[in-house]
Amino acid sequence: MRIAILDDYQDVALSLADWDSLRAEVHVFRDAFEDEEAVVAALAEYEVVVAMRERTRFPSSTLGRLPGLKLLVTTGPVNAAIDLEAARRAGITVCGTGYFGYPTVELTWALILSAARLVPQQVDSVRRGGWQEGLGTSLRGATLGVLGLGRLGTAVAEIGRAFGMRTIAWSQNLTPADAQAKGAEYVSQDELFARSDVLSIHLVLSDRTRGLVGERELGLMKSTAILVNTSRGPLVDEAALIGALTGKRIASAALDVFDREPLPAGHPLRTLPNAVVTPHIGYVARDLYEVFYRDAVEDIAAWSAGTPVRTLF
Template sequence: MAPTLTILDDYQNAALDLADWSPLRERYEIDVVDEHLEGDALVERLAGSRVVVAMRERTAFPEAILLRLPELRLLVTTGMANAAIDLEAAARLGIAVSGTTGSGREVAELTLGVMISLARHITVEDRSMHEGGWQTTLGTALAGKTLGLVGLGKQGALVAELARAFRMRIVAWSPHLTPERAAEHGAEAVTKEALFETSDFVSIHVPLTESTRWLVGAEELAVMKESAYLVNTSRGPVVDTEALLMALMVDTIAGAALDVYDVEPLPADDPLRKLDNVLLIPHLGYVTREVYAVFYGEAVEDVLAFDAGEELRSLVPSAG
Protein backbone atom coordinates (compact mmCIF):
# COMPACT_ATOMS: atom_id res chain seq x y z
CA MET A 1 0.00 0.00 0.00
CA ALA A 2 1.36 3.40 -1.01
CA PRO A 3 2.09 5.96 1.72
CA THR A 4 -0.19 8.98 2.04
CA LEU A 5 0.52 12.53 0.95
CA THR A 6 -1.92 14.91 2.60
CA ILE A 7 -2.70 18.41 1.33
CA LEU A 8 -4.12 20.51 4.15
CA ASP A 9 -6.48 23.49 4.22
CA ASP A 10 -7.32 23.49 0.52
CA TYR A 11 -10.44 25.56 1.14
CA GLN A 12 -11.14 26.16 -2.56
CA ASN A 13 -10.32 22.60 -3.69
CA ALA A 14 -7.75 24.14 -6.02
CA ALA A 15 -4.57 22.18 -5.31
CA LEU A 16 -5.09 19.30 -7.72
CA ASP A 17 -6.15 21.62 -10.56
CA LEU A 18 -3.32 24.15 -10.26
CA ALA A 19 -0.34 21.78 -10.38
CA ASP A 20 0.65 18.55 -12.09
CA TRP A 21 0.63 15.90 -9.37
CA SER A 22 0.97 12.99 -11.82
CA PRO A 23 4.66 12.32 -10.98
CA LEU A 24 3.56 11.56 -7.42
CA ARG A 25 0.40 9.55 -8.00
CA GLU A 26 2.21 6.23 -8.44
CA ARG A 27 4.16 6.80 -5.22
CA TYR A 28 1.48 8.21 -2.93
CA GLU A 29 -2.18 8.12 -2.07
CA ILE A 30 -3.11 11.82 -2.23
CA ASP A 31 -5.57 13.01 0.41
CA VAL A 32 -6.94 16.56 0.06
CA VAL A 33 -8.43 18.23 3.14
CA ASP A 34 -10.74 21.14 2.33
CA GLU A 35 -11.61 22.04 5.94
CA HIS A 36 -9.57 23.30 8.86
CA LEU A 37 -8.56 20.63 11.36
CA GLU A 38 -6.94 20.97 14.77
CA GLY A 39 -5.94 18.80 17.71
CA ASP A 40 -7.13 15.21 17.75
CA ALA A 41 -9.02 15.60 14.46
CA LEU A 42 -5.82 16.75 12.74
CA VAL A 43 -3.71 13.95 14.21
CA GLU A 44 -6.31 11.33 13.24
CA ARG A 45 -6.43 12.57 9.63
CA LEU A 46 -2.62 12.61 9.36
CA ALA A 47 -2.04 9.30 11.14
CA GLY A 48 -0.67 7.54 8.04
CA SER A 49 0.78 10.53 6.23
CA ARG A 50 4.41 10.36 5.13
CA VAL A 51 4.22 13.79 3.48
CA VAL A 52 2.10 16.80 4.45
CA VAL A 53 1.67 19.91 2.31
CA ALA A 54 0.57 22.81 4.52
CA MET A 55 -0.88 26.08 3.26
CA ARG A 56 1.06 28.89 4.90
CA GLU A 57 0.33 29.14 8.65
CA ARG A 58 -3.26 27.91 8.54
CA THR A 59 -2.39 24.80 10.55
CA ALA A 60 0.10 24.88 13.41
CA PHE A 61 2.70 22.16 13.87
CA PRO A 62 4.09 22.58 17.38
CA GLU A 63 6.18 19.83 18.97
CA ALA A 64 3.09 18.38 20.69
CA ILE A 65 1.49 17.67 17.30
CA LEU A 66 4.67 16.49 15.57
CA LEU A 67 5.29 13.96 18.32
CA ARG A 68 1.96 12.34 17.47
CA LEU A 69 2.81 11.89 13.78
CA PRO A 70 5.39 9.08 13.74
CA GLU A 71 4.93 8.37 10.01
CA LEU A 72 5.62 11.95 8.93
CA ARG A 73 8.94 12.36 7.12
CA LEU A 74 8.42 15.53 5.04
CA LEU A 75 6.49 18.70 5.85
CA VAL A 76 6.17 21.12 2.94
CA THR A 77 4.89 24.61 3.63
CA THR A 78 3.92 27.11 0.97
CA GLY A 79 6.11 30.17 1.38
CA MET A 80 9.66 30.35 2.66
CA ALA A 81 8.86 31.11 6.32
CA ASN A 82 6.31 29.60 8.66
CA ALA A 83 6.11 30.65 12.31
CA ALA A 84 3.53 27.92 12.96
CA ILE A 85 6.06 25.10 12.50
CA ASP A 86 8.44 24.16 15.30
CA LEU A 87 11.52 23.69 13.13
CA GLU A 88 13.77 22.59 15.99
CA ALA A 89 11.33 19.87 17.04
CA ALA A 90 10.94 18.73 13.44
CA ALA A 91 14.71 18.41 13.10
CA ARG A 92 14.97 16.39 16.33
CA LEU A 93 12.24 14.06 15.14
CA GLY A 94 13.81 13.51 11.74
CA ILE A 95 11.10 15.40 9.84
CA ALA A 96 12.41 17.35 6.86
CA VAL A 97 10.80 20.75 6.30
CA SER A 98 10.85 22.60 2.99
CA GLY A 99 9.14 25.60 1.44
CA THR A 100 8.18 27.23 -1.82
CA THR A 101 8.42 30.67 -3.35
CA GLY A 102 5.39 32.51 -4.69
CA SER A 103 4.92 35.71 -2.71
CA GLY A 104 4.58 38.85 -4.81
CA ARG A 105 2.45 41.96 -5.08
CA GLU A 106 -0.83 40.34 -4.12
CA VAL A 107 -0.98 41.65 -0.55
CA ALA A 108 -0.16 45.18 -1.69
CA GLU A 109 -2.86 45.03 -4.35
CA LEU A 110 -5.41 43.85 -1.81
CA THR A 111 -4.37 46.61 0.60
CA LEU A 112 -5.05 49.30 -1.97
CA GLY A 113 -8.28 47.55 -2.92
CA VAL A 114 -9.69 47.65 0.59
CA MET A 115 -8.57 51.25 1.01
CA ILE A 116 -10.60 52.18 -2.07
CA SER A 117 -13.53 50.15 -0.76
CA LEU A 118 -13.40 51.95 2.58
CA ALA A 119 -13.04 55.39 1.02
CA ARG A 120 -15.90 54.88 -1.43
CA HIS A 121 -18.10 52.66 0.79
CA ILE A 122 -18.24 50.02 -1.95
CA THR A 123 -19.47 47.16 0.23
CA VAL A 124 -22.17 49.37 1.79
CA GLU A 125 -23.41 50.50 -1.60
CA ASP A 126 -23.27 46.95 -2.96
CA ARG A 127 -25.55 45.74 -0.16
CA SER A 128 -27.85 48.71 -0.71
CA MET A 129 -28.12 48.04 -4.44
CA HIS A 130 -29.01 44.39 -3.84
CA GLU A 131 -31.76 45.60 -1.53
CA GLY A 132 -33.14 48.09 -4.06
CA GLY A 133 -31.32 51.22 -2.86
CA TRP A 134 -29.40 53.92 -4.74
CA GLN A 135 -26.57 56.24 -3.59
CA THR A 136 -26.69 56.10 0.20
CA THR A 137 -23.18 57.30 1.10
CA LEU A 138 -20.71 60.06 0.30
CA GLY A 139 -17.22 58.83 -0.46
CA THR A 140 -13.82 60.47 -0.32
CA ALA A 141 -10.86 60.49 -2.73
CA LEU A 142 -7.50 58.90 -1.98
CA ALA A 143 -5.57 61.66 -3.78
CA GLY A 144 -4.13 64.09 -1.28
CA LYS A 145 -4.83 61.86 1.72
CA THR A 146 -2.06 60.69 4.04
CA LEU A 147 -1.21 57.00 4.18
CA GLY A 148 0.69 55.89 7.25
CA LEU A 149 2.70 52.71 6.79
CA VAL A 150 3.63 50.82 9.93
CA GLY A 151 6.57 48.96 8.45
CA LEU A 152 8.36 49.71 5.20
CA GLY A 153 9.80 46.33 4.31
CA LYS A 154 8.95 44.38 1.17
CA GLN A 155 5.17 44.62 1.46
CA GLY A 156 5.14 48.16 2.84
CA ALA A 157 7.34 49.32 -0.02
CA LEU A 158 5.00 47.74 -2.58
CA VAL A 159 2.01 49.46 -0.97
CA ALA A 160 3.90 52.75 -1.09
CA GLU A 161 4.58 52.26 -4.79
CA LEU A 162 0.89 51.71 -5.54
CA ALA A 163 -0.23 54.54 -3.25
CA ARG A 164 2.02 56.99 -5.08
CA ALA A 165 0.02 56.26 -8.24
CA PHE A 166 -3.04 57.54 -6.37
CA ARG A 167 -1.13 60.70 -5.42
CA MET A 168 -1.27 59.99 -1.72
CA ARG A 169 1.15 61.50 0.79
CA ILE A 170 3.05 58.66 2.45
CA VAL A 171 4.52 58.63 5.93
CA ALA A 172 6.14 55.62 7.54
CA TRP A 173 7.42 54.35 10.86
CA SER A 174 9.21 51.31 12.18
CA PRO A 175 11.72 51.05 15.02
CA HIS A 176 14.77 51.14 12.75
CA LEU A 177 13.48 53.09 9.74
CA THR A 178 15.83 55.83 8.57
CA PRO A 179 14.83 58.94 6.64
CA GLU A 180 17.01 57.76 3.76
CA ARG A 181 15.27 54.38 3.55
CA ALA A 182 11.86 56.06 3.66
CA ALA A 183 12.82 58.55 0.96
CA GLU A 184 13.84 55.68 -1.35
CA HIS A 185 10.16 54.71 -1.43
CA GLY A 186 8.68 58.17 -1.65
CA ALA A 187 7.79 58.26 2.04
CA GLU A 188 8.62 60.53 4.96
CA ALA A 189 9.93 58.89 8.14
CA VAL A 190 7.97 60.12 11.16
CA THR A 191 7.51 59.13 14.77
CA LYS A 192 4.98 56.46 15.66
CA GLU A 193 2.78 59.02 17.40
CA ALA A 194 2.87 61.41 14.42
CA LEU A 195 1.94 58.61 12.04
CA PHE A 196 -1.21 57.73 13.96
CA GLU A 197 -2.15 61.36 14.57
CA THR A 198 -1.84 62.57 10.98
CA SER A 199 -2.75 59.61 8.76
CA ASP A 200 -6.08 59.22 7.00
CA PHE A 201 -5.28 55.54 6.47
CA VAL A 202 -2.95 53.47 8.64
CA SER A 203 -1.78 50.23 7.03
CA ILE A 204 0.21 47.60 8.92
CA HIS A 205 3.11 45.74 7.30
CA VAL A 206 5.28 44.22 10.03
CA PRO A 207 5.84 40.55 10.90
CA LEU A 208 4.40 39.13 14.09
CA THR A 209 7.13 38.88 16.73
CA GLU A 210 7.17 39.36 20.49
CA SER A 211 8.08 43.01 19.92
CA THR A 212 5.23 43.65 17.46
CA ARG A 213 2.46 41.82 19.32
CA TRP A 214 -0.19 44.42 20.18
CA LEU A 215 1.97 47.08 18.56
CA VAL A 216 -1.25 48.92 17.76
CA GLY A 217 -3.36 49.31 20.88
CA ALA A 218 -5.69 51.69 22.67
CA GLU A 219 -3.10 54.46 22.85
CA GLU A 220 -2.45 54.46 19.11
CA LEU A 221 -6.12 54.17 18.17
CA ALA A 222 -7.08 57.00 20.53
CA VAL A 223 -4.96 59.57 18.69
CA MET A 224 -6.18 58.67 15.20
CA LYS A 225 -8.54 61.01 13.38
CA GLU A 226 -12.22 60.19 13.73
CA SER A 227 -12.30 60.09 9.92
CA ALA A 228 -9.34 57.70 9.65
CA TYR A 229 -9.27 54.00 8.79
CA LEU A 230 -7.05 51.16 9.99
CA VAL A 231 -6.02 48.43 7.53
CA ASN A 232 -4.38 45.18 8.68
CA THR A 233 -3.19 42.68 6.08
CA SER A 234 -0.19 41.61 8.17
CA ARG A 235 -1.02 39.44 11.21
CA GLY A 236 -3.98 39.70 13.56
CA PRO A 237 -2.16 39.94 16.91
CA VAL A 238 -0.16 42.99 15.78
CA VAL A 239 -3.36 44.85 16.71
CA ASP A 240 -4.97 44.65 20.15
CA THR A 241 -8.34 43.31 19.02
CA GLU A 242 -10.18 44.34 22.19
CA ALA A 243 -8.92 47.91 21.82
CA LEU A 244 -9.90 47.92 18.14
CA LEU A 245 -13.39 46.62 18.94
CA MET A 246 -13.88 49.43 21.43
CA ALA A 247 -12.60 52.05 18.98
CA LEU A 248 -14.97 50.79 16.29
CA MET A 249 -17.97 50.56 18.62
CA VAL A 250 -17.61 54.14 19.92
CA ASP A 251 -16.52 55.57 16.55
CA THR A 252 -13.07 56.64 17.71
CA ILE A 253 -12.08 55.89 14.11
CA ALA A 254 -14.23 55.75 10.98
CA GLY A 255 -13.63 52.06 10.35
CA ALA A 256 -11.20 49.28 9.59
CA ALA A 257 -10.41 46.62 7.00
CA LEU A 258 -9.06 43.32 8.32
CA ASP A 259 -7.66 40.35 6.40
CA VAL A 260 -6.03 38.69 9.43
CA TYR A 261 -7.23 37.70 12.90
CA ASP A 262 -6.09 36.39 16.27
CA VAL A 263 -7.85 33.10 15.55
CA GLU A 264 -8.29 31.81 12.01
CA PRO A 265 -10.72 30.91 10.63
CA LEU A 266 -12.55 33.71 12.46
CA PRO A 267 -15.16 32.12 14.77
CA ALA A 268 -18.75 32.51 13.60
CA ASP A 269 -19.72 34.29 16.82
CA ASP A 270 -16.79 36.72 16.87
CA PRO A 271 -18.00 40.25 17.74
CA LEU A 272 -16.15 41.70 14.75
CA ARG A 273 -18.77 40.06 12.53
CA LYS A 274 -21.49 42.19 14.10
CA LEU A 275 -19.95 45.60 13.33
CA ASP A 276 -21.00 47.63 10.30
CA ASN A 277 -17.87 49.78 10.12
CA VAL A 278 -15.35 46.99 9.57
CA LEU A 279 -14.61 45.30 6.26
CA LEU A 280 -13.80 41.64 6.93
CA ILE A 281 -11.86 39.46 4.48
CA PRO A 282 -10.93 35.78 5.14
CA HIS A 283 -7.12 36.10 4.86
CA LEU A 284 -7.06 36.51 1.08
CA GLY A 285 -3.82 38.49 0.82
CA TYR A 286 -1.93 35.77 -1.08
CA VAL A 287 -4.94 33.84 -2.38
CA THR A 288 -4.73 34.13 -6.17
CA ARG A 289 -4.56 31.53 -8.91
CA GLU A 290 -1.10 32.72 -9.88
CA VAL A 291 0.34 32.33 -6.38
CA TYR A 292 -1.35 28.97 -5.77
CA ALA A 293 0.05 27.64 -9.04
CA VAL A 294 3.57 28.42 -7.80
CA PHE A 295 2.85 27.13 -4.29
CA TYR A 296 1.53 23.76 -5.38
CA GLY A 297 3.82 23.37 -8.38
CA GLU A 298 6.90 23.84 -6.19
CA ALA A 299 5.40 21.61 -3.48
CA VAL A 300 5.42 18.80 -6.04
CA GLU A 301 9.06 19.63 -6.82
CA ASP A 302 9.90 19.52 -3.10
CA VAL A 303 8.42 16.04 -2.69
CA LEU A 304 10.24 14.74 -5.76
CA ALA A 305 13.51 16.23 -4.49
CA PHE A 306 13.00 14.62 -1.08
CA ASP A 307 12.31 11.22 -2.58
CA ALA A 308 15.44 11.55 -4.73
CA GLY A 309 17.58 12.54 -1.76
CA GLU A 310 18.27 15.95 -3.24
CA GLU A 311 18.73 19.24 -1.40
CA LEU A 312 15.49 20.90 -0.29
CA ARG A 313 14.48 24.55 -0.14
CA SER A 314 15.28 25.48 3.46
CA LEU A 315 12.89 27.76 5.31
CA VAL A 316 13.91 31.19 6.51
CA PRO A 317 13.71 31.14 10.34
CA SER A 318 10.86 33.33 11.63
CA ALA A 319 11.84 36.31 13.75
CA GLY A 320 10.84 36.55 17.39
Protein backbone atom coordinates in the same frame (compact mmCIF):
# COMPACT_ATOMS: atom_id res chain seq x y z
CA MET B 1 3.57 7.14 -0.13
CA ARG B 2 0.55 8.89 1.44
CA ILE B 3 0.32 12.65 1.01
CA ALA B 4 -2.04 14.99 2.88
CA ILE B 5 -2.81 18.41 1.43
CA LEU B 6 -4.19 20.64 4.17
CA ASP B 7 -6.61 23.58 4.29
CA ASP B 8 -7.53 23.56 0.61
CA TYR B 9 -10.55 25.77 1.28
CA GLN B 10 -11.34 26.31 -2.40
CA ASP B 11 -10.75 22.66 -3.43
CA VAL B 12 -8.25 23.68 -6.12
CA ALA B 13 -4.97 22.01 -5.12
CA LEU B 14 -5.32 18.91 -7.28
CA SER B 15 -6.10 20.99 -10.37
CA LEU B 16 -3.09 23.31 -10.08
CA ALA B 17 -0.20 20.82 -10.17
CA ASP B 18 0.70 17.39 -11.53
CA TRP B 19 0.17 15.29 -8.42
CA ASP B 20 -0.21 12.13 -10.51
CA SER B 21 3.49 12.34 -11.36
CA LEU B 22 4.28 11.41 -7.76
CA ARG B 23 2.52 8.04 -8.06
CA ALA B 24 1.26 8.43 -4.51
CA GLU B 25 -2.00 8.38 -2.60
CA VAL B 26 -3.05 12.02 -2.21
CA HIS B 27 -5.79 13.11 0.19
CA VAL B 28 -7.11 16.68 0.38
CA PHE B 29 -8.41 18.18 3.63
CA ARG B 30 -10.63 21.18 2.89
CA ASP B 31 -11.67 22.25 6.36
CA ALA B 32 -9.62 23.76 9.17
CA PHE B 33 -8.79 21.51 12.13
CA GLU B 34 -10.41 22.44 15.43
CA ASP B 35 -7.40 21.71 17.63
CA GLU B 36 -4.21 19.68 18.03
CA GLU B 37 -6.12 16.49 18.76
CA ALA B 38 -7.89 16.80 15.41
CA VAL B 39 -4.58 17.39 13.60
CA VAL B 40 -2.96 14.33 15.14
CA ALA B 41 -5.98 12.11 14.52
CA ALA B 42 -6.27 13.15 10.87
CA LEU B 43 -2.57 12.98 9.94
CA ALA B 44 -1.37 9.96 11.89
CA GLU B 45 -1.08 7.77 8.78
CA TYR B 46 0.58 10.27 6.44
CA GLU B 47 4.26 10.32 5.52
CA VAL B 48 4.08 13.66 3.70
CA VAL B 49 2.02 16.74 4.61
CA VAL B 50 1.58 19.87 2.50
CA ALA B 51 0.55 22.84 4.65
CA MET B 52 -1.04 25.99 3.23
CA ARG B 53 0.89 28.85 4.82
CA GLU B 54 0.17 29.11 8.58
CA ARG B 55 -3.41 27.83 8.60
CA THR B 56 -2.46 24.69 10.58
CA ARG B 57 0.05 24.94 13.41
CA PHE B 58 2.84 22.40 13.88
CA PRO B 59 4.37 23.07 17.31
CA SER B 60 6.71 20.63 19.02
CA SER B 61 3.82 18.89 20.79
CA THR B 62 2.06 18.10 17.50
CA LEU B 63 5.19 17.00 15.63
CA GLY B 64 6.10 14.69 18.50
CA ARG B 65 2.79 12.86 18.06
CA LEU B 66 3.23 12.24 14.34
CA PRO B 67 5.98 9.59 14.22
CA GLY B 68 5.10 8.62 10.66
CA LEU B 69 5.61 12.13 9.28
CA LYS B 70 8.83 12.40 7.27
CA LEU B 71 8.32 15.43 5.03
CA LEU B 72 6.45 18.66 5.80
CA VAL B 73 6.07 21.07 2.89
CA THR B 74 4.87 24.59 3.56
CA THR B 75 3.69 26.88 0.80
CA GLY B 76 5.93 29.94 0.84
CA PRO B 77 9.55 30.26 1.98
CA VAL B 78 8.86 30.68 5.74
CA ASN B 79 6.24 29.46 8.18
CA ALA B 80 6.10 30.74 11.75
CA ALA B 81 3.54 28.04 12.63
CA ILE B 82 6.12 25.25 12.25
CA ASP B 83 8.62 24.55 15.03
CA LEU B 84 11.63 23.95 12.79
CA GLU B 85 13.94 22.87 15.60
CA ALA B 86 11.41 20.28 16.80
CA ALA B 87 11.04 19.02 13.23
CA ARG B 88 14.81 18.68 12.88
CA ARG B 89 15.03 16.73 16.14
CA ALA B 90 12.25 14.43 14.96
CA GLY B 91 13.98 13.79 11.64
CA ILE B 92 11.26 15.54 9.65
CA THR B 93 12.44 17.38 6.55
CA VAL B 94 10.75 20.75 6.07
CA CYS B 95 10.68 22.38 2.63
CA GLY B 96 9.21 25.60 1.30
CA THR B 97 8.10 26.91 -2.07
CA GLY B 98 8.40 30.05 -4.17
CA TYR B 99 6.45 33.17 -3.31
CA PHE B 100 5.69 36.71 -4.47
CA GLY B 101 3.96 39.44 -2.53
CA TYR B 102 2.11 41.57 -5.06
CA PRO B 103 -1.29 39.86 -4.55
CA THR B 104 -1.23 41.11 -0.95
CA VAL B 105 -0.29 44.62 -2.10
CA GLU B 106 -3.19 44.58 -4.56
CA LEU B 107 -5.64 43.40 -1.91
CA THR B 108 -4.42 46.11 0.45
CA TRP B 109 -5.52 48.70 -2.08
CA ALA B 110 -8.79 46.89 -2.76
CA LEU B 111 -9.52 47.17 0.96
CA ILE B 112 -8.45 50.81 1.20
CA LEU B 113 -10.67 51.80 -1.72
CA SER B 114 -13.57 49.70 -0.43
CA ALA B 115 -13.42 51.37 2.97
CA ALA B 116 -12.90 54.90 1.62
CA ARG B 117 -15.72 54.72 -0.91
CA LEU B 118 -18.06 52.55 1.20
CA VAL B 119 -18.11 49.89 -1.51
CA PRO B 120 -19.59 47.06 0.62
CA GLN B 121 -22.48 49.29 1.75
CA GLN B 122 -23.18 50.45 -1.81
CA VAL B 123 -23.13 46.91 -3.20
CA ASP B 124 -25.45 45.74 -0.43
CA SER B 125 -27.83 48.63 -1.09
CA VAL B 126 -28.09 47.81 -4.80
CA ARG B 127 -28.70 44.14 -4.03
CA ARG B 128 -31.50 45.11 -1.66
CA GLY B 129 -33.14 47.22 -4.35
CA GLY B 130 -31.81 50.53 -3.08
CA TRP B 131 -29.41 53.07 -4.47
CA GLN B 132 -26.74 55.39 -3.03
CA GLU B 133 -26.03 55.10 0.71
CA GLY B 134 -23.61 57.11 2.80
CA LEU B 135 -20.87 59.45 1.64
CA GLY B 136 -17.40 58.11 0.89
CA THR B 137 -14.18 60.06 0.59
CA SER B 138 -11.50 60.40 -2.08
CA LEU B 139 -7.80 59.80 -1.40
CA ARG B 140 -5.99 62.52 -3.33
CA GLY B 141 -4.22 64.83 -0.90
CA ALA B 142 -4.80 62.50 2.05
CA THR B 143 -1.98 61.13 4.20
CA LEU B 144 -1.06 57.46 3.89
CA GLY B 145 0.70 56.10 6.94
CA VAL B 146 2.74 52.93 6.47
CA LEU B 147 3.61 50.95 9.58
CA GLY B 148 6.53 48.87 8.31
CA LEU B 149 8.26 50.13 5.18
CA GLY B 150 9.68 46.82 4.00
CA ARG B 151 9.10 45.17 0.65
CA LEU B 152 5.30 45.12 0.84
CA GLY B 153 4.99 48.43 2.67
CA THR B 154 7.16 50.14 0.08
CA ALA B 155 5.02 48.76 -2.75
CA VAL B 156 1.86 49.99 -1.01
CA ALA B 157 3.45 53.43 -0.60
CA GLU B 158 4.33 53.60 -4.30
CA ILE B 159 0.69 53.06 -5.23
CA GLY B 160 -0.36 55.66 -2.70
CA ARG B 161 1.75 58.25 -4.49
CA ALA B 162 -0.01 57.35 -7.75
CA PHE B 163 -3.28 58.30 -6.01
CA GLY B 164 -1.76 61.64 -5.03
CA MET B 165 -1.37 60.79 -1.35
CA ARG B 166 1.36 62.02 0.97
CA THR B 167 3.25 59.12 2.56
CA ILE B 168 4.61 58.95 6.09
CA ALA B 169 6.18 55.90 7.71
CA TRP B 170 7.53 54.48 10.95
CA SER B 171 8.74 51.14 12.25
CA GLN B 172 11.14 50.10 14.97
CA ASN B 173 14.08 49.68 12.58
CA LEU B 174 13.28 52.35 10.02
CA THR B 175 15.65 55.33 9.71
CA PRO B 176 14.92 58.77 8.22
CA ALA B 177 17.36 58.04 5.39
CA ASP B 178 15.69 54.72 4.56
CA ALA B 179 12.27 56.34 4.54
CA GLN B 180 13.43 59.16 2.28
CA ALA B 181 15.04 56.71 -0.14
CA LYS B 182 11.66 54.97 -0.42
CA GLY B 183 9.74 58.17 -1.02
CA ALA B 184 8.25 58.53 2.45
CA GLU B 185 8.61 61.00 5.30
CA TYR B 186 9.97 59.45 8.49
CA VAL B 187 7.87 60.30 11.55
CA SER B 188 7.66 59.11 15.15
CA GLN B 189 5.35 56.29 16.14
CA ASP B 190 2.83 58.67 17.69
CA GLU B 191 2.94 61.00 14.69
CA LEU B 192 2.21 58.09 12.39
CA PHE B 193 -1.04 57.30 14.19
CA ALA B 194 -2.04 60.92 14.72
CA ARG B 195 -1.43 62.16 11.15
CA SER B 196 -2.58 59.21 9.01
CA ASP B 197 -5.86 59.36 7.12
CA VAL B 198 -5.21 55.77 6.05
CA LEU B 199 -2.86 53.65 8.19
CA SER B 200 -1.70 50.40 6.58
CA ILE B 201 0.17 47.76 8.59
CA HIS B 202 3.04 45.79 7.01
CA LEU B 203 5.04 44.18 9.81
CA VAL B 204 6.28 40.69 10.62
CA LEU B 205 4.61 39.24 13.71
CA SER B 206 7.08 38.72 16.56
CA ASP B 207 7.20 39.06 20.33
CA ARG B 208 8.22 42.69 19.79
CA THR B 209 5.39 43.57 17.41
CA ARG B 210 2.53 41.55 18.90
CA GLY B 211 -0.17 43.96 20.08
CA LEU B 212 1.83 46.95 18.81
CA VAL B 213 -1.39 48.66 17.75
CA GLY B 214 -3.31 48.92 20.98
CA GLU B 215 -5.83 51.15 22.72
CA ARG B 216 -3.33 53.99 23.15
CA GLU B 217 -2.30 53.98 19.49
CA LEU B 218 -5.89 53.75 18.27
CA GLY B 219 -6.74 56.65 20.56
CA LEU B 220 -4.22 58.83 18.72
CA MET B 221 -5.94 58.30 15.37
CA LYS B 222 -8.33 60.73 13.70
CA SER B 223 -12.03 59.97 13.98
CA THR B 224 -12.06 59.96 10.16
CA ALA B 225 -9.13 57.55 9.79
CA ILE B 226 -9.10 54.09 8.20
CA LEU B 227 -6.97 51.30 9.70
CA VAL B 228 -5.86 48.56 7.27
CA ASN B 229 -4.26 45.24 8.24
CA THR B 230 -3.21 42.63 5.67
CA SER B 231 -0.21 41.36 7.67
CA ARG B 232 -1.11 39.39 10.81
CA GLY B 233 -4.08 39.74 13.13
CA PRO B 234 -2.22 39.76 16.48
CA LEU B 235 -0.30 42.90 15.48
CA VAL B 236 -3.48 44.71 16.54
CA ASP B 237 -5.20 44.40 19.91
CA GLU B 238 -8.48 43.04 18.55
CA ALA B 239 -10.57 43.94 21.58
CA ALA B 240 -9.27 47.51 21.49
CA LEU B 241 -10.01 47.74 17.77
CA ILE B 242 -13.57 46.50 18.22
CA GLY B 243 -14.02 49.10 20.94
CA ALA B 244 -12.71 51.87 18.67
CA LEU B 245 -15.02 50.80 15.84
CA THR B 246 -18.05 50.40 18.08
CA GLY B 247 -17.43 53.80 19.65
CA LYS B 248 -16.70 55.31 16.23
CA ARG B 249 -13.40 56.65 17.50
CA ILE B 250 -12.01 55.78 14.06
CA ALA B 251 -14.04 55.76 10.86
CA SER B 252 -13.41 52.18 9.79
CA ALA B 253 -11.07 49.22 9.63
CA ALA B 254 -10.28 47.13 6.56
CA LEU B 255 -9.02 43.73 7.68
CA ASP B 256 -7.83 40.54 6.01
CA VAL B 257 -6.23 38.94 9.09
CA PHE B 258 -7.46 38.10 12.60
CA ASP B 259 -6.41 36.65 15.94
CA ARG B 260 -8.29 33.45 15.21
CA GLU B 261 -8.80 32.10 11.70
CA PRO B 262 -11.25 31.19 10.34
CA LEU B 263 -13.05 34.03 12.09
CA PRO B 264 -15.68 32.52 14.45
CA ALA B 265 -19.26 32.72 13.17
CA GLY B 266 -20.49 35.09 15.88
CA HIS B 267 -17.46 37.37 15.92
CA PRO B 268 -18.30 41.12 16.12
CA LEU B 269 -16.04 41.93 13.16
CA ARG B 270 -18.40 39.96 10.92
CA THR B 271 -21.24 42.40 11.55
CA LEU B 272 -19.79 45.80 12.46
CA PRO B 273 -20.94 48.20 9.73
CA ASN B 274 -17.64 50.09 9.72
CA ALA B 275 -15.47 46.99 9.28
CA VAL B 276 -14.56 45.81 5.78
CA VAL B 277 -13.57 42.18 6.30
CA THR B 278 -12.08 39.60 3.92
CA PRO B 279 -11.13 35.99 4.88
CA HIS B 280 -7.29 36.19 4.73
CA ILE B 281 -7.09 36.23 0.94
CA GLY B 282 -4.05 38.48 0.55
CA TYR B 283 -2.04 35.64 -0.98
CA VAL B 284 -5.03 33.72 -2.38
CA ALA B 285 -4.52 34.27 -6.11
CA ARG B 286 -4.44 31.66 -8.86
CA ASP B 287 -0.97 32.53 -10.13
CA LEU B 288 0.56 32.31 -6.66
CA TYR B 289 -1.29 29.09 -5.86
CA GLU B 290 0.11 27.58 -9.06
CA VAL B 291 3.62 28.37 -7.77
CA PHE B 292 2.79 26.96 -4.33
CA TYR B 293 1.49 23.61 -5.53
CA ARG B 294 3.87 23.18 -8.47
CA ASP B 295 6.82 23.69 -6.14
CA ALA B 296 5.27 21.41 -3.50
CA VAL B 297 5.16 18.58 -6.06
CA GLU B 298 8.79 19.31 -6.96
CA ASP B 299 9.73 19.28 -3.27
CA ILE B 300 8.12 15.88 -2.74
CA ALA B 301 9.71 14.38 -5.87
CA ALA B 302 13.17 15.67 -4.91
CA TRP B 303 12.82 14.39 -1.34
CA SER B 304 11.70 10.99 -2.61
CA ALA B 305 14.81 10.89 -4.80
CA GLY B 306 17.03 11.64 -1.79
CA THR B 307 17.91 15.16 -2.91
CA PRO B 308 15.56 17.54 -1.06
CA VAL B 309 15.29 21.11 -2.31
CA ARG B 310 14.19 24.38 -0.69
CA THR B 311 14.78 22.99 2.81
CA LEU B 312 14.10 25.42 5.65
CA PHE B 313 16.90 24.32 8.00
